Amino acid sequence: MAPGAALPPLRDLAGELGVNPNTVAAAYRLLRERGVIETAGRRGSRVRPRPATTPRDEVRLPVPPGARDLSAGNPDPALLPPLGPALAAAAAGPTVLYGHPVAEPELLDGFRAEFRADGSPDGELAVCSGALDTIGRVLSATLRTGDTVAVEDPGWGSVLDLVPALGLRTAPVSVDDEGPLPNAVAAALDAGARALVVTSRAQNPTGAALTPPAPPPCAPSSPPGRTPC
Numbered sequence: 001m002a003p004g005a006a007l008p009p010l011r012d013l014a015g016e017l018g019v020n021p022n023t024v025a026a027a028y029r030l031l032r033e034r035g036v037i038e039t040a041g042r043r044g045s046r047v048r049p050r051p052a053t054t055p056r057d058e059v060r061l062p063v064p065p066g067a068r069d070l071s072a073g074n075p076d077p078a079l080l081p082p083l084g085p086a087l088a089a090a091a092a093g094p095t096v097l098y099g100h101p102v103a104e105p106e107l108l109d110g111f112r113a114e115f116r117a118d119g120s121p122d123g124e125l126a127v128c129s130g131a132l133d134t135i136g137r138v139l140s141a142t143l144r145t146g147d148t149v150a151v152e153d154p155g156w157g158s159v160l161d162l163v164p165a166l167g168l169r170t171a172p173v174s175v176d177d178e179g180p181l182p183n184a185v186a187a188a189l190d191a192g193a194r195a196l197v198v199t200s201r202a203q204n205p206t207g208a209a210l211t212p213p214a215p216p217p218c219a220p221s222s223p224p225g226r227t228p229c
Helices: 010-017 021-033 084-092 105-117 131-142 157-165 182-190
Strands: 037-039 045-047 148-153 169-176
Touching (some): 010 021, 021 037, 131 157, 148 157, 148 182, 169 182
Antiparallel strands (some): 037 045
C-alpha cells in the first residue's frame, strides 16, 4: 500500500477475510507499534508518509557527478578475493542434509578463537545470514515492543532502519575513534535503554575500532540484564 493509503475498517476487513475482528485489531496494533501505520481516531488508520520499514535506499539522495558515495560502506571490488575456487570446492563436497551439523567445525573453531582473542564469550554459536539478521534475531528474542536500543551516532543506517521496524526505539550514543563514549553509554542505560549495539571493528561510517584491551564500553555501568549486542 502506498504512503497515505487508508486501511479498511476493522470489521470490514475481518468480514472479508473471515476472521475475528480481534485478530485484525491485533494486526493493526502491531503495524502501529512498528511505525508502519498511524491511527487518527474515527478517521481510521493510514499508512504513514514514511513507514519505519521504508528502506534507507529509497530516501537516499542522488550522488552528484564526480562524487564518490561512501554512505553504502561497500569495499572496492578489486580488493575482494575471488570466490570461484571456494564455491567449487563447496559444491564438490558432501551433501548436507537435515540432522547434519549446520556449520563446519573448522569455521566454528575459528570464530571461537577470534572471540577468545577479543575477550568475548565463546560458548554456543549460531550461524545467521549476516550481521543485520543476527542483530534482529537477538533484539527480537530479548526485548519487548517499545523498549529502547542504544545505537552508535553516527551509525550504520541499516541498524537505524531495523530498530524501529521491530517496534523499538533508538537512543543515540556518540562515538569517537575508539568506539562509543563511556559517558554517553552510561547516560543511555540510565535513561532506560535495554540493549546496546556496538561495532567492535570497521564501524560504519567512521571505520573506527574498539581499542584493545579496553573492556566493553558499558561494563562499568551495565545494570543486570542489559548487555551489548
